[in-house]
Amino acid sequence: MSWLFSFIWSSLGRKLLMALTGFCFCMFLVMHLFGNLMLYGGRDAFNGYAEKLHQLGVLVTVFELGLLTFGIIHVLTGSILFYQNFAARPVRYAVRASGGGQTLGSATMPYTGFLVLVFVVFHLIDFHFADRTNATIYDIVSTAFHDPFHLATYIFVMIVVAVHVSHGFWSAFQTFGLNHVKYMPLIKGLSLAFAFVVGLGFGFIPIYIALFRGQ
Numbered sequence: 001m002s003w004l005f006s007f008i009w010s011s012l013g014r015k016l017l018m019a020l021t022g023f024c025f026c027m028f029l030v031m032h033l034f035g036n037l038m039l040y041g042g043r044d045a046f047n048g049y050a051e052k053l054h055q056l057g058v059l060v061t062v063f064e065l066g067l068l069t070f071g072i073i074h075v076l077t078g079s080i081l082f083y084q085n086f087a088a089r090p091v092r093y094a095v096r097a098s099g100g101g102q103t104l105g106s107a108t109m110p111y112t113g114f115l116v117l118v119f120v121v122f123h124l125i126d127f128h129f130a131d132r133t134n135a136t137i138y139d140i141v142s143t144a145f146h147d148p149f150h151l152a153t154y155i156f157v158m159i160v161v162a163v164h165v166s167h168g169f170w171s172a173f174q175t176f177g178l179n180h181v182k183y184m185p186l187i188k189g190l191s192l193a194f195a196f197v198v199g200l201g202f203g204f205i206p207i208y209i210a211l212f213r214g215q
Contacts, residue, residue, distance in 0.1 A: 011084075014077045019175035021074035022168045026194070028067060029165070033201045039209060043138045050137045075117055082110045105167030105195075112164040119157040126150070145209040154206045162199030169194050 038049040053060055105112075130140045144150040170191035173179065178187070 014081055015175050017073055017077045018081065019172040021070040021077070023172045024067075024070050025074065026165055026169055026172075029161070029198055029202075033198065036202065036205055039138070039141065039205055042213070043136065043142075046138045046141070047136045071117075071120070075113070078110065078113055103167060105163050105165075106171070108163060109167060112160045115157065115160050116164060119153075119160075122153075142209055142213060145206040151206050151210055155203050158199050158203035161202070162195040165198060166192055166195035 035049060035053075038046045126144060127137070127140060130137075132140065135143075145154070170184070170188045173187050174184070
């Protein structure tokens, strides 16, 4: 087993962990977005969806623990890689070159990742651990999105998430070795399309709730 731990903590191993956990995060975003689309159906539709999830019981708990584990691995691995890259070049260049295929997503990965992490904690406290004694999950979500601060924060972070995955999605394929010159333009295009769908899909929901759904 020592060889396995040695590989995991090698530079290549950490990059593969980042790619794998990041790709799983992207897949979770897809599933979460499909669930959130039930908000367009109103109170009964979304509460019914939430109730069906709750009835899965231990399966949901296992899924959540798996996500938490992957999240911790992704954050820790990303922090280590960021520190190593920073330590390798402690003195920043006076003029930052924009060449080398660098994009907004790749240039801001550590910072957008940190913002997403903070938002996840905020999001869990807001919705997952909210007091549901006298309110359904739809009521909690609706109340939150009618608050200007929550509305603006959620939309802003969805833009941040879109920027983050715009690089992370295709970067995962590159890390897995699927970076053939013939296919990478298509994969990068799909990555941008995925980021657009994620940003717009999640970002428009609170706007719709605030404008067209009463509390």
